[in-house]
Amino acid sequence: MTGTRRSDRRPADGSPVARVCVDVPLAHLDRPFDYLVPAELDAAAVPGARVKVRFAGQLVDGWLLERADDSGHTGRLAYLEKVVSPEPVLAPEVARLARVVADRYAGSLADVLRLAVPPRHARVEKELVARAAEAGAAPPDAGPGQPPAPPEVGGWRDYPAGPALLRALAGGRAPRAVWSALPGEDWPARYAEAVAATVAGGRGAVVVVADNRDLDRLDAALGAALGPGRHVCLSAALGPARRYRAFLSARHGAVPVVIGTRAAMFAPVSRIGLVAIWDDGDDLHAEPRAPYPHAREVLLTRAQLDDAAALVGGYARTAEAQLLVETGWAREVVADRATVRARMPAITPAGDDPQLARDPAAASARLPSLAWTAARDALRADLPVLVQVPRRGYLPAVACAGCRTPARCPYCAGPLALPSATGAPACRWCGRLAAAYACPNCGGRRLRASVTGARRTAEELGRAFPGVPVRTSGREEVLTTVPGGAGLVIATPGAEPVADGGYGAALLLDSWALLTRADLRAGEEALRRWLAAAALARPGAAGGRVVVVADGGLAPVQALLRWDAGWFAARELAERRELGFPPAVRMASVTGPPAAVADLLAEARLPEGAELLGPVPADGDRERMLVRVPRARAAALAGALHSAAGVRTARKAADPVRLQVDPLTLF
The missing domain is CATH 3.30.70 (Alpha-Beta Plaits)
Incomplete structure (x- = not known):
């Protein structure tokens, strides 16, 4: 503000009324409020700018939604106190999307805008203004130049509807697809081809992935497909300055493509032509802050509002994606069965009747002979072996060795866990050590494993295969890639690294931990995690094997054996219709x-x-x-x-x- 005294203020000459969304997340205040724009702030008070206003006697933040000639308010209007920055960070189409999302999730607009617009970083704004002034550059929204030529069909030719999808994107149309990826598919390259086709058609794209590992792979693929400087990454992990710089680049139209984690679902891409999400069943796509929107639903809403194409892809398929197919809102993009069989590894359950006949202990063994043999054969062929274990840690749950009573903390009754082979049991809730634990039922002091974690599994397999390198990938350290030689990789779900040339064998252990969860999505989530791990194995013709330690008659296991995520999703959706559950x-x-x-x-x-x-x-x-x-x-x-x-x-x-x-x- 200038030195104008409050009593000398006068309204701006043109459109003196500012409609402001105040950053007060109270449900009864979820509406715009009218303020007068003082003449000295006329130029800076542009729609989309951050402002400060007096509200209920306090100075609060807000977003200027629009300027108007008059107000429906009959009383006296207060003036805007300050324009924090003349940068119009809130694009009109994002404001419209935010309102629709707030209404869909019973939330307030202020809560959604807090998710959609990252916090201001003043130094970054000054840098961009100074750089433009020094270069005497074109306006910030001049765009990134001529679009590239349409890409080659590439790997999409493995799917009968794939080439048509790319042609529609390059032609400026708005196809909507649910894509079931083949085993071993280079999905970042396929997404890069779809984005390149969209950019070639003169439009922009937003792609959302679950985590930063996927983001790094997609970033590399897009850099190869589009060339440098034509896309930015948006992720909370970037830090305030880099994230805000990427956000402003998209807002100014300097790049046509934004990729990122769920922070990118509201990215301000001009002339958006494609919204895409990979692995929409991952719970990382669900926002943990009010009003708790899901990235898939935000992107699909955006496609509807902006008449854009939509691509929902993954190895697995959620019931929500299946509903899009069955209602006709989207078309499925799948490979024919011959191609699926040629690309998939040989998958065998360890709990079906033929295996039990050969190995009666397979029903209760954690690593039945079939799994042990598959790992041994792969290692002898100088190929890596992936072992998926649902639980992290060493022994995350223990029990009395005598009477099998679960071991509980004597202070808070929380579950006891062993952090290592020589460590004392500790409570997973309060963290207290229980070195002198005695079973309250029988007085026994010896403990046995109830649940085995990834680190204990690595220790056991290291002893079973001496001389073989053992690597772990999980919460403490997530590996991105591993070399292609003989080695054991013990990973928790979602942390499986990509092996050079693919894994010779993948062992899916402790299936009960996934299938017996008290959750509506237990079967769907188990299949999603299994398919993601199995997709990293070599094709069966190249020696790739997958062993799932589960009963082969279970529906998720059957879907894995046939690599038919669509069949399982249709079955899930039919059951939920019958029982009255989402979606x-x-x-x-x-x-x-x-x-x-x-x-x-x-x-x-x-x-x-x-x-x-x-x-x-x-x-x-x-x-x-x-x-x-x-x-x-x-x-x-x-x-x-x-x-x-x-x-x-x-x-x-x-x-x-x-x-x-x-x-x-x-x-």
Whole structure:
């Protein structure tokens, strides 16, 4: 601001009213508020700029959504206090998307904008302005120049609908596809080809992946396909300065493509022609902050609003993606069965009848003879072996060796775990050591393993195969790649490194830990993790083998054996339709103290046909209620819950209530 006194202020001559979204995440304040633009801030107060305003006696942040000639407010309007920066960080199309996402998830616009626009970094803004001034450059939104030529079809020719997909993208059309990737597929290269086709058609693209390992692979593939300086990465791991610099590059139109983790789902790409997501079943795509949007749903909403193409890809297929196919919203892109059989490794279950006949202990052995033989043969052929173990650590759960009673902490009753072969048992909840533990049931002091973790597995296999290098990849250290020679790689799900030339064998252990979880998505998640690991093995013709220690009659195991994620997704969706579970219906969870949950539901005008399920205990003294409605009434449900939350915040209810529409976990 200038030195103008408050009493001497006058409104700007043109469009003196600013509509502002104030950064106050209270449900009853989820609407724009009108302010006057003082004349001295007229040039800086552009739509999309960050501002500061007086609200309820306090100076708060806000986003200037638009300028108007008049206001519907009959009282006296306050002035904008400050324009934090004239940089229009909030693009109009992103503001529109944020409003739709907030309404879909029963949230407030301020919460969504906090996810969509990264925090300001003043030094980065000054650097960009100075660089443009020194170079006498064209305006920041001049764009990156002429689009490249359409790419070759490449690996998409392995899918009958693949070439048509690329032609549609290059032609400026908006195809929508659910892609089931082949085993061993170089998926970053396929995504790079789809993005290059979109850019060749004169439009931009946004691609979201689950983690930074996938982001690095996609970054390299796009650099090769598009050339330098035509895309940026957006990820919270970049740090404030690099993230904001990448964000502004996209906002100015300096690059046509943005890739990243879920932070990129709101990236301000101009003339967006493609939104894509890889492995949409990964729970990292779900935002843990209110209003808890899922990257897949945000991108699909964006495709709908901007008439853009959509690509949902992965080795596995979620029930949500299957619903897109069955409703006709998207077409599936899959290879024919002959190609699948030629590309997939030889997959064998260790728990079916023929294996049990040869090895009766296979039903209970953690590493049955079939798995041991597959690993031995691969190592003898000088090939690496991947061992997927669902649990990290050494022995994450132990029990009394005498009576098998689970070992619990004497202070807080939490589960005891062993950190190493020589370490003392420690509580996983409070961290206290229990060196003098004695079983309260029989008095025994010896402990046995209840659950075996990745580090203990590495120790056991290192003894079983002496002289063979053993590497671990998990939470403490995640490997990206491993060499192609003989070696053992023990990895937790999602941390499997890529082996040079592919693995000779992949062993999928402790399947019960995935299949017996009390979760609606247990089978879907187990298959997703198995397919991701099996996809790293060599084809069967080149000696690749996969052994899954599970009963071959189970549906997820059958889908793995046939490499048919679409069949399993269709089965899952049909079962959920019959039982009334998402995505066949819409559900919302209401979590909080019992009185607060009852208060909110009493205020909510739920749509006709809404069912209340629960309550069930949540963490602490809280409880959880589920509300189920048909998909056609999803908007009415979200609106009713948001309005009820607004009534509670308006009267300053003491106990907060957490609202989640379509939560990942229901139980």
